Amino acid sequence: MTRVSISLLLCCCVGGIFLFVGCGEKGESSSSRAAREGVLLIGNNSEPQSLDPHKATAVADGKIISALLEGLVRPDGQDSSVVHPGAASSWEHNADATVWTFHLREASWSDGEPVTSGDFAYAYRRLLHPEFGGRYAEMLFPLKDARGYHDGKIVWEQVRGVRTPDEHTLELQFETPMPGLLSRLLHFTWFPLPRHHVEANGGMLDRRSEWTRPGNWVGNGAYLLKERRINDYLSVEPNPLYWRATEVRNRGIRFLPIVNGYTETRMYFGGKLHITNNVPPEMIDYARHRAPGEFCRDAYYCTVFYRLNTLRKPLGDPRVRRALSLAVDRGALVQRVVRGAGREAYGFTPPTVDYPGVVDAAVKDMTQEEREQKARELLEQAGFPRGRGFPPVQIMTTSRDVQRVMAESIQAMWREVLGIQVEIRACEWTAYKAALQNGEYDISSCSWSGDFLDPATFVELWRSGAGNNCTGWGNAECDAELDAAERCADQTERLKHLAMAEAIVLRESPIIPLYWSERTYLRSPRVNGWHPLLLDNHPLDAIELDEEGGKP
Amino acid sequence: MDEPTITCMSKVNYIAGKSLWQDAMQRLLRNRAAMLALVFLLLMAAACFLLPLFSFIPNPNLTDLDHIAAGSSADHLLGTDHLGRDMLARVLYGGRISLLVGVAATSVAFVLGLVYGLISGYVGGRTDAVMMRLVDVLFALPFIVLVIVFSLSIEEPCRELTDRVVNATGWTREAVAPILGLMPLFLAIGALGWLTLARIVRTQTLVIREQEYVQAARSLGLGHLSILFRHIAPNLLGTVIIYTTLAVPGIMLTESTLSFIGLGVKAPNSSWGTLIKEGADRMEVAPELLIYPSLFFCLTLLALNFLGDGLRDALDPKDARD
Numbered sequence: 001m002t003r004v005s006i007s008l009l010l011c012c013c014v015g016g017i018f019l020f021v022g023c024g025e026k027g028e029s030s031s032s033r034a035a036r037e038g039v040l041l042i043g044n045n046s047e048p049q050s051l052d053p054h055k056a057t058a059v060a061d062g063k064i065i066s067a068l069l070e071g072l073v074r075p076d077g078q079d080s081s082v083v084h085p086g087a088a089s090s091w092e093h094n095a096d097a098t099v100w101t102f103h104l105r106e107a108s109w110s111d112g113e114p115v116t117s118g119d120f121a122y123a124y125r126r127l128l129h130p131e132f133g134g135r136y137a138e139m140l141f142p143l144k145d146a147r148g149y150h151d152g153k154i155v156w157e158q159v160r161g162v163r164t165p166d167e168h169t170l171e172l173q174f175e176t177p178m179p180g181l182l183s184r185l186l187h188f189t190w191f192p193l194p195r196h197h198v199e200a201n202g203g204m205l206d207r208r209s210e211w212t213r214p215g216n217w218v219g220n221g222a223y224l225l226k227e228r229r230i231n232d233y234l235s236v237e238p239n240p241l242y243w244r245a246t247e248v249r250n251r252g253i254r255f256l257p258i259v260n261g262y263t264e265t266r267m268y269f270g271g272k273l274h275i276t277n278n279v280p281p282e283m284i285d286y287a288r289h290r291a292p293g294e295f296c297r298d299a300y301y302c303t304v305f306y307r308l309n310t311l312r313k314p315l316g317d318p319r320v321r322r323a324l325s326l327a328v329d330r331g332a333l334v335q336r337v338v339r340g341a342g343r344e345a346y347g348f349t350p351p352t353v354d355y356p357g358v359v360d361a362a363v364k365d366m367t368q369e370e371r372e373q374k375a376r377e378l379l380e381q382a383g384f385p386r387g388r389g390f391p392p393v394q395i396m397t398t399s400r401d402v403q404r405v406m407a408e409s410i411q412a413m414w415r416e417v418l419g420i421q422v423e424i425r426a427c428e429w430t431a432y433k434a435a436l437q438n439g440e441y442d443i444s445s446c447s448w449s450g451d452f453l454d455p456a457t458f459v460e461l462w463r464s465g466a467g468n469n470c471t472g473w474g475n476a477e478c479d480a481e482l483d484a485a486e487r488c489a490d491q492t493e494r495l496k497h498l499a500m501a502e503a504i505v506l507r508e509s510p511i512i513p514l515y516w517s518e519r520t521y522l523r524s525p526r527v528n529g530w531h532p533l534l535l536d537n538h539p540l541d542a543i544e545l546d547e548e549g550g551k552p
Numbered sequence: 553m554d555e556p557t558i559t560c561m562s563k564v565n566y567i568a569g570k571s572l573w574q575d576a577m578q579r580l581l582r583n584r585a586a587m588l589a590l591v592f593l594l595l596m597a598a599a600c601f602l603l604p605l606f607s608f609i610p611n612p613n614l615t616d617l618d619h620i621a622a623g624s625s626a627d628h629l630l631g632t633d634h635l636g637r638d639m640l641a642r643v644l645y646g647g648r649i650s651l652l653v654g655v656a657a658t659s660v661a662f663v664l665g666l667v668y669g670l671i672s673g674y675v676g677g678r679t680d681a682v683m684m685r686l687v688d689v690l691f692a693l694p695f696i697v698l699v700i701v702f703s704l705s706i707e708e709p710c711r712e713l714t715d716r717v718v719n720a721t722g723w724t725r726e727a728v729a730p731i732l733g734l735m736p737l738f739l740a741i742g743a744l745g746w747l748t749l750a751r752i753v754r755t756q757t758l759v760i761r762e763q764e765y766v767q768a769a770r771s772l773g774l775g776h777l778s779i780l781f782r783h784i785a786p787n788l789l790g791t792v793i794i795y796t797t798l799a800v801p802g803i804m805l806t807e808s809t810l811s812f813i814g815l816g817v818k819a820p821n822s823s824w825g826t827l828i829k830e831g832a833d834r835m836e837v838a839p840e841l842l843i844y845p846s847l848f849f850c851l852t853l854l855a856l857n858f859l860g861d862g863l864r865d866a867l868d869p870k871d872a873r874d
Contacts, residue, residue, distance in 0.1 A: 262833040282621075282634060286836050329617075336617035337635075401833060408819050409635055412615040424819040 586862020660742025
């Protein structure tokens with residue numbers, strides 16, 4: 001009996017200590033200290049795969065790279081469709097926008113070497129190099145002869161797309177008119193590389209080059225890489241040699257890789273972050289209630305969807321893919337699982353003003369019961385009446401909370417509507433990425449956010465063999481439409497071709513569009529100069545931290 | 553000459569012999585906390601394994617997106633979770649898996665640790681040194697990493713086994729998966745959880761084999777195996793039982809850790825570990841999702857600890873209270 005009372009006493013002591021510590025934590029929170037020091041603390045989803053712009057593909061990596069390197073133009077803080085002069089001080093293009101000439105300003109890398117047009121040409125050559133294997137190489141394919149070089153058919157000297165008449169002039173020539181080029185240039189695939197530095201660290205094709213290591217970093221962006229602690233934070237400090245160094249509004253940024261949105265939200269309320277990456281749907285009401293002025297819900301150019309691996313049975317059968325798509329109750333998904341932070345997607349590209357998007361009208365107008373009926377019929381035609389004999393398939397997701405909950409509810413929908421059993425495999429981000437890129441999955445839970453403001457950033461994914469297609473699906477007709485779109489000078493005509501390509505994708509369903517998401521996050525009132533952006537490409541140097549803020 | 557002696561013997565006021573085990577049993581029965589814990593554990597096991605057989609417990613994987621995180625009602629005694637699944641059913645089914653993993657993995661560890669430690673301690677000498685260094689090496693490696701590598705490497709054979717069972721018996725995959733899908737986990741935790749036990753058993757064996765009764769047995773010409781299993785094993789069983797009871801909570805915790813990484817229980821099935829993880833994420837929004845499974849889990853762990861304590865008191869031969 002005494003043992004019991006002693007352990008009870010111990011429990012009370014421990015509890016008391018926790019309470020005491022909890023009350024004692026009235027001191028300064030890390031977010032207010034950071035604000036005083038002018039350092040922005042920002043949640044950045046996952047640990048970056050790479051800081052090398054030619055190896056990165058994830059959104060989290062792009063945000064850091066955009067702080068460290070500067071392209072020809074830089075983004076506007078208030079409108080994703082506006083750009084400002086960056087490394088290029090001015091530019092002009094010919095009448096049909098096939099040849100663009102950029103005049104670079106006098107700027108230098110952080111080690112004092114001048115930024116030249118050769119650094120841009122070097123970067124483009126590296127990304128397109130047939131032996132380098134850049135995942136995002138297709139971003140540069142509109143450049144004249146770029147594809148030929150990438151496929152190893154011609155040598156770099158024959159490529160007409162990139163020319164450097166002198167150190168401060170860069171001439172880009174395109175296969176087709178590129179009126180929307182400037183928006184594309186904001187993406188990190190168009191950034192320059194410090195040629196002298198990359199060459200000194202293993203050379204162009206060294207994929208293990210250590211030129212991006214802290215202490216060994218050379219960049220031309222607003223910030224310098226300061227410190228990196230895996231799974232803790234990555235911090236950057238202002239680059240004194242940046243040409244706009246006097247206009248950088250803060251004294252550094254700390255990117256925190258927090259995958260779990262619940263943890264992130266909790267850290268925010270605990271005073272450890274200024275801006276979070278994501279509030280999970282279930283926390284929306286709580287966050288809105290607790291901090292009405294700090295909860296943000298922005299429009300976002302992003303689609304959440306499932307990729308189906310068409311090279312695996314039974315997903316090679318379009319009837320099966322279609323049945324799976326029809327059996328998903330998107331209304332319930334958006335209402336109950338995403339809690340309204342998105343719109344039901346019956347097409348892939350999120351609708352914009354110029355591009356209303358393609359929706360499967362027949363499907364959209366059906367009621368959910370009709371869709372489910374149709375799904376059952378299709379599955380029966382494919383030889384699996386009521387799901388009998390359907391081989392075991394897996395949904396692969398990242399360990400991200402929303403994705404897991406979504407996978408569980410879709411798993412239940414398929415079980416109840418179609419009678420099929422699917423398993424869920426939750427992977428850590430790098431493992432997920434590798435499995436996706438190697439096609440080692442059945443169904444994968446994905447999201448794609450636009451890299452520039454044009455439907456091509458979405459539809460081009462589904463070209464046969466494209467680096468980020470990953471479904472094994474390809475269709476000659478669809479490719480032909482995409483090619484036609486690429487050759488089109490007329491914008492409306494071009495969008496029509498893109499729409500036709502998208503209609504083919506939707507008919508064949510190598511993907512299941514689920515919803516067009518919104519970005520939900522928390523932002524401290526101390527943060528000034530942050531505005532909703534459709535592409536979520538915030539120029540972080542424009543953010544000013546208010547020491548006082550509205551928070552205690 | 554013989555007869556009087558016999559009469560004499562029969563006249564002795566005969567006290568029924570009491571073995572160590574009977575003594576222990578008596579002591580255990582007298583320990584109120586341990587008995588309470590035992591009853592609680594039996595009830596818990598009965599609830600987890602028998603209650604779901606009745607129809608008033610709904611399917612734990614049936615989602616109802618119109619009733620998400622709803623409080624308790626007549627249909628859902630403990631309310632529903634974040635996908636509208638019945639919480640009581642999920643806690644009970646989760647308990648099945650957690651208890652099963654606890655018992656199964658512990659049994660594997662028990663058998664392996666006992667045999668390994670016995671051999672090492674009994675044979676002694678160079679064999680002992682080699683066997684114990686191997687244990688040291690395994691100890692030096694991070695346990696969780698080893699479990700992950702091991703469970704991944706036996707995942708494929710286990711999957712094939714599942715397929716074979718499904719084909720042979722005609723049961724649905726859904727019915728078989730929660731148990732057979734956990735095979736890699738049982739085996740991995742069990743196969744690597746025996747290290748401490750092996751050390752304890754070995755030390756005990758070293759002591760016991762020098763005891764007079766073992767020497768007597770040896771001088772009478774008893775075989776090694778008989779000595780091991782007739783004389784040594786029963787004498788160290790007390791220690792082993794105590795250790796095992798106390799190890800179950802640890803093993804249940806390992807299971808929940810692994811389920812969290814995605815190697816244990818696969819969604820939509822749950823164990824207490826995964827339920828607590830899901831609840832912990834949502835504790836501001838729906839605290840009861842955390843409270844119910846934690847309550848079940850904690851009480852079970854507490855009961856196991858009390859039972860272990862009671863067993864230790866009961867089986868301690870030096871405890872000369874009677």
